[in-house]
Amino acid sequence: xxxxxxxxxxxxxxxxxxxxxxxxxxxxxxxxxxxxxxxxxxxxxxxxxxxxxxxxxxxxxxxxxxxxxxxxxxxxxxxxxxxxxxxxxxxxxxxxxxxxxxxxxxxxxxxxxxxxxxxxxxxxxxxxxxxxxxxxxxxxxxxxxxxxxxxxxxxxxxxxxxxxxxxxxxxxxxxxxxxxxxxxxxxxxxxxxxxxxxxxxxxxxxxxxxxxxxxxxxxxxxxxxxxxxxxxxxxxxxxxxxxxxxxxxxxxxxxxxxxxxxxxxxxxxxxxxxxxxxxxxxxxxxxxxxxxxxxxxxxxxxxxxxxxxxxxxxxxxxxxxxxxxxxxxxxxxxxxxxxxxxxxxxxxxxxxxxxxxxxxxxxxxxxxxxxxxxxxxxxxxxxxxxxxxxxxxxxxxxxxxxxxxxxxxxxxxxxxxxxxxxxxxxxxxxxx
Amino acid sequence: xxxxxxxxxxxxxxxxxxxxxxxxxxxxxxxxxxxxxxxxxxxxxxxxxxxxxxxxxxxxxxxxxxxxxxxxxxxxxxxxxxxxxxxxxxxxxxxxxxxxxxxxxxxxxxxxxxxxxxxxxxxxxxxxxxxxxxxxxxxxxxxxxxxxxxxxxxxxxxxxxxxxxxxxxxxxxxxxxxxxxxxxxxxxxxxxxxxxxxxxxxxxxxxxxxxxxxxxxxxxxxxxxxxxxxxxxxxxxxxxxxxxxxxxxxxxxxxxxxxxxxxxxxxxxxxxxxxxxxxxxxxxxxxxxxxxxxxxxxxxxxxxxxxxxxxxxxxxxxxxxxxxxxxxxxxxxxxxxxxxxxxxxxxxxxxxxxxxxx
Numbered sequence: 170x171x172x173x174x175x176x177x178x179x180x181x182x183x184x185x186x187x188x189x190x191x192x193x194x195x196x197x198x199x200x201x202x203x204x205x206x207x208x209x210x211x212x213x214x215x216x217x218x219x220x221x222x223x224x225x226x227x228x229x230x231x232x233x234x235x236x237x238x239x240x241x242x243x244x245x246x247x248x249x250x251x252x253x254x255x256x257x258x259x260x261x262x263x264x265x266x267x268x269x270x271x272x273x274x275x276x277x278x279x280x281x282x283x284x285x286x287x288x289x290x291x292x293x294x295x296x297x298x299x300x301x302x303x304x305x306x307x308x309x310x311x312x313x314x315x316x317x318x319x320x321x322x323x324x325x326x327x328x329x330x331x332x333x334x335x336x337x338x339x340x341x342x343x344x345x346x347x348x349x350x351x352x353x354x355x356x357x358x359x360x361x362x363x364x365x366x367x368x369x370x371x372x373x374x375x376x377x378x379x380x381x382x383x384x385x386x387x388x389x390x391x392x393x394x395x396x397x398x399x400x401x402x403x404x405x406x407x408x409x410x411x412x413x414x415x416x417x418x419x420x421x422x423x424x425x426x427x428x429x430x431x432x433x434x435x436x437x438x439x440x441x442x443x444x445x446x447x448x449x450x451x452x453x454x455x456x457x458x459x460x461x462x463x464x465x466x467x468x469x470x471x472x473x474x475x476x477x478x479x480x481x482x483x484x485x486x487x488x489x490x491x492x493x494x495x496x497x498x499x500x501x502x503x504x505x506x507x508x509x510x511x512x513x514x515x516x517x518x519x520x521x522x523x524x525x526x527x528x529x530x531x532x533x534x535x536x537x538x539x540x541x542x543x544x545x546x547x548x549x550x551x552x553x554x555x556x557x558x559x560x561x562x563x564x565x566x567x568x569x570x571x572x573x574x575x576x577x578x579x580x581x582x583x584x585x586x587x588x589x590x591x592x593x594x595x596x597x598x599x600x601x
Numbered sequence: 602x603x604x605x606x607x608x609x610x611x612x613x614x615x616x617x618x619x620x621x622x623x624x625x626x627x628x629x630x631x632x633x634x635x636x637x638x639x640x641x642x643x644x645x646x647x648x649x650x651x652x653x654x655x656x657x658x659x660x661x662x663x664x665x666x667x668x669x670x671x672x673x674x675x676x677x678x679x680x681x682x683x684x685x686x687x688x689x690x691x692x693x694x695x696x697x698x699x700x701x702x703x704x705x706x707x708x709x710x711x712x713x714x715x716x717x718x719x720x721x722x723x724x725x726x727x728x729x730x731x732x733x734x735x736x737x738x739x740x741x742x743x744x745x746x747x748x749x750x751x752x753x754x755x756x757x758x759x760x761x762x763x764x765x766x767x768x769x770x771x772x773x774x775x776x777x778x779x780x781x782x783x784x785x786x787x788x789x790x791x792x793x794x795x796x797x798x799x800x801x802x803x804x805x806x807x808x809x810x811x812x813x814x815x816x817x818x819x820x821x822x823x824x825x826x827x828x829x830x831x832x833x834x835x836x837x838x839x840x841x842x843x844x845x846x847x848x849x850x851x852x853x854x855x856x857x858x859x860x861x862x863x864x865x866x867x868x869x870x871x872x873x874x875x876x877x878x879x880x881x882x883x884x885x886x887x888x889x890x891x892x893x894x895x896x897x898x899x900x901x902x903x904x905x906x907x908x909x910x911x912x913x914x915x916x917x918x919x920x921x922x923x924x925x926x927x928x929x930x931x932x933x934x935x936x937x938x939x940x941x942x943x944x945x946x947x948x949x950x951x952x953x954x955x956x957x958x959x
Contacts (some may be wrong), residue, residue, distance in 0.1 A: 202916035242919040247864065251857070252652045259648075273763055273859045277779035293761065341750055343761035343861050346780055350760050370863050427789075578762060586698075587759070588767055588778070 193237045194230070196221070196489060198265045199254055204244030204460065206397040207477065209425050214240065215469040216482020217265075219461045220453075225410055226460040230289040231493050234503040238486075247271050254278075262507045263287050263489060269344040277314035279304035280592055285511045287492075290444060294347055297544035297574070298581035299515060300594045306514050308488055309536040309545040310444040312394075312420070313576060314568035316330055317443050318416050319356055321566055322551050330361040334381075336388035337396070338379060338403060341367035341521075345394045348420075351576060352392075358572075366389060368507040380406045401428040404436055414438035414554075421445070424552055424559060426476040434556040444549035445533050446561060452487040452528025457483070477552065477559050484533045491517055515540045517552035535567055540597040581598060591598045604952035620802065623953075637791060642784050650783035651856075652857040652900045656785075658794045659851050661892035664876040665801055666887065668843030670872075672882035673805055674837030675817025676726050679739035680875045683745035684842045687715040688863030690755050692850035693764045697757060704776050705789065708850040714838045718745070727831055727870075730820075742867055749862035759822020763861040766854050767797030777854045786855045793851060797844055800886055802842065802899025802908050814883075879930055881940025890941035894933070899926050 184469045185450060201210040221238035230236050238280055241253035250271030254264060264279075264286045266272045272292040279286055279302075286305045288296070294311040299488065300452035324330055336353060339345030349365065356363040364386055366379050376399075383391060400423045407417055415438035443589070454474070459469045463475070473479050496505045496513030505513070518537040522528050538548030546568050553562035585591040604625050611617040645654055667681050669859045677727040692711035695702055723739040726734050749755060756764050768778035775781040775791055804810055808946075815823035816833045824830050872895065880891025902922050906913045937944040950959070 179716070199913065203919050241916045242915040244919060248656075250901075255648045255651045256904075269761075270763075270861055270864075273761065273765065273861070274857060275860060277765065281779050342863065343763050345760050346760065367750075370866070582767075583759070587757075587765065590768060590780075 186249070192504070193235045193273055194262055194493060194574070195237045195239065195257070195260040196263050196265075196493075197239045197241055197253070197261050199243045199253045199267050199271060200240040201243050201245040201251055201267060202240075203242060204246065206245040208427065209397055209422070209515070210245070211535045212322070212425075212469070212473050212476055212478035213482040214482075215467065215473065216479040217486045218482075219467050219469060219484035220483045220490070222461045222466050223453075225458055226464065226466070230466070231267065231490055232497040233505040236493070237317065242486075243271065247489045248275060250274065250278075254407055258284055262505065264512045265485075265489075266292070266454075268349075269293070273343060275306055276302070277588055283511075284507045285514055287489055287514065289488055290481075291344070292304045293584075294351075295577045295580040295584060297542060297546070297577045298598050299541050299543040301585050301591070302543065303582040303594050304511060304590070305336075306538070306543045308514070308517065308543065308548045309533060310421075310549055311544050311546075311570070311572045311573075311577075312347040313351040314544070314546055315353045315420050315442050315549070316355075316392075317568040317573055318549055318551075318566040319392055319420075320359075321569065322440075322442070322563055323418070327389070330359050333361045333389040334350060334386065335361055335363055336383050336386060337363055337365045337366060338383070339365065340373070340389055340395055340399055341369045344396060348394060350580070351573065352578065354572060368395070368399055368403075373397065374402045376402045377408045379403075380410045380412070383412065384410055388417045390418065393417070394424050395423045398426060404428055404432055404439065407439055408432045415440070415497075418442065418551075420543050421481070421549070424477045426478070428559065429554045429559075434457045437556040439554045440562060441552050441559070442549055442566070443477065443481075443552045443559075445477070445481040445484045446528075446531060446552065447475060447477055447559070448531045449475055451530065451532055453483065453487075453527075453532070454480070456528065459540055464501075480512050480532060484529070484592055487527060487529060487533075488514075488519075489525075490516070513537065515543070517545070546573070602638070604949065605721060606953055614950055617902055620772030620806075634795075640789060641704055643785075645784075646842045647783050650674065650787050653897045655787055655856050656788055657889075657892045658790050658846055659856055659895045660873065660896045661888045662794045662797055662874045663845055663848035663850065664880060665797065665845075666756040666841045666889040667873050667877045667882075668882060668884070669801060669805070669813075669844065670837050670841035671877060672884065673810060673817065674813040674834060674841075675820075676733060676834060676837060677735040678738040678841075678869070679735050679874065680722060680741035680745070681845055682867060682869030683742045684715050684845040685852055685869065685873075686745055686862070687718045687842075688712055688846025689853040689860060689865070690764065691715065691846070692747060692854055693766075693848060695753065696767065696854075696881070697855055702766075704771055704854070708793065708847060708854060709852040712846035715849065719838045719845070720835055721843020722854060723835055723842075726834045726838065737863040739867075742870055746862055749865065759860075763859055764853065765859045766857075769854075779858065789854050790851055797847065797884060801844070805885070817883075837840070853868050875930075878935060879940055880917070881942030884940070884942035886938050886945065887942030890945070894929065894941065895926070898929070898955050902926070922939055 202214060218238055221236050224231060225235050241257055243249040243253055245268050247270040251274055254275055261284055264284050266275050266276055266288060272288050275286055290310055294306050294313045296305040296307045297311050327587040352363055366382055368376055369377055381441045393403055414436060417439050419441040421443040424443050429436045492510055492514040495516050496509040497503055500509050515538055519535055521535050534547040536545035539544050548565050548567040550561045551563035552559040606623050609624055659853030663685060670676050670678050688711045692707050695707040725737040739877035766778050769776055769782045774785055776785055812828050812833045815828055876891035876895050877895055890908055899922050904916055906918055
């Protein structure tokens, strides 16, 4: 009995403490630090968490209110993701689903629960159409943007793609299939032949069959949409089969330093398109070092902080923080609601000057969103592995907006029809 | 004391063969039903519905289907996840091809497709047994998941390759899709699960159930006393796959809302198999107990540190959770290798003679 009383008292204290701390913004992150994708998840999650810890420590939060950047562990499993979503949605101002599978499940609920989904650089490309997907944001670049930038880069470097052959090595999963509609449309338009080569989830680590096919097909380029163990598998296999690395280009999730470090100098020349870049001496990184890492509030390491993924985590949190800031400025109070945050995310305007203020010059291209455009389509850089680290290999590349937005509008419409009744934002007419 | 059976006389054969020869069993079941049908829906939160009540029921139903095959008919199967997938994809095609179809009818019909596929993959069971049969069902698992990925017609050729549940209406009430209320979905799942359970209890007590048990215990002897093994095994495959298919349709339509092919991959099969084994093979009750332990308990455990205000990171909670649930599974299997249902049966027997054991 005595024990029960102690526990009850502890629970009571916890409840009181919970209600006393109401003056905060609750921004949960559906993180994955466990499970098969943990190796790639941890640097991203650390970057995200450290940015908010830094804001809390340095400025006392945003607009004078602390941000409770809570993590809910999903292990990249959709079931746990739904559990986390249900657990956090009562207080949350935002959902960060962190997997295409979880995004697909949460997306239809967003109109009912009215909590914005922030999926920077992942999720569903048509989410860019803010009139249909009022609550979803994939700022600053969608997968179709990425595919468009890759094709442009290849054309810049090696001349017209007409008559060439591109092998599209992708994870056989909604994520990997994402850019196919765009690539197919472009293949028809330009006249290159596209060879999609799927990698099953079970074959991620052993891709000898796929690379045998690549050797037989002799493509001019290999474009890879990979994630987790698939990237390391593909890169080691490419080195083994002596595929010319400079003709091998990946998406931004295939730019994890640890994957390339496995092959080291043999991987030199490998490229990945990216909308973020690690600027190691950026003021924001210095602030994170002084306020977070040296204060012992972080789980990161020096090596991890220099990687592409850590700094991408920082950029992702910056997008959310800027959204919160915009909403606070518009509505004039610090404790914003989810729908006010949606307004903030729809009215982001991160200019070069703003990036300089944030101390993030060069870490992400300037971008702006509107109620019709939830992506920003700000472009990115081609990164190249020089044998030790990723370096910028191109100027800022811009996606080809005309085709991308036409596809987005069509697919978004199809989604809305399949999920009727689906509310569409009629009042929004910006951007046609 | 509470479970004393003294004074309960059976005066007819019907009374002796009744579903509940002991009155307290009936009362206990009545209480559970009142809890499930009245108390929980009135008190549960959205979180409880979505993460505990609905999934526990659906997993229990899937395990029930597997138990018919493995527990009662003795045919080992590792293809449960894929058969759930057949049910889910069949239901998706039915509601998108015939939008006027009643969702419950669609869910119940989709089981028929799964039953057909199950029988087809059950044919090898006439020649092979035990572990070899498990390999044959494993082939079903790999083949079907591959089919869900490659056959674009199944997911209406949409770009993501995943199926997404549309908003479905029944008598003016949203029952599936994002508009549906959790309590509606819960009642629908509970209704289907209750119906299937009643059916299964009676099936396994009847001729068919006895045929299955004879096949399981010794198939040569069963054949010698005149049981048609082919009929016995294939009906087991059909009925089992039907229930599993319905569970799969519920899994996507009443709970997840969207699914990509790899959801139905082998981990799902194993999860259902573990529920059936830990709950107890060859029992109906065991499926529910197993589902509560494997599906419900981790969710509840995840809430404990938060409720106590312990400052443990979410990833650490997950690691602890895996360890605790794993240890519990070992513990239960060591104290009673025949599963939770057998454990309950032993407790019940002890209660009947308590406080004067003999």
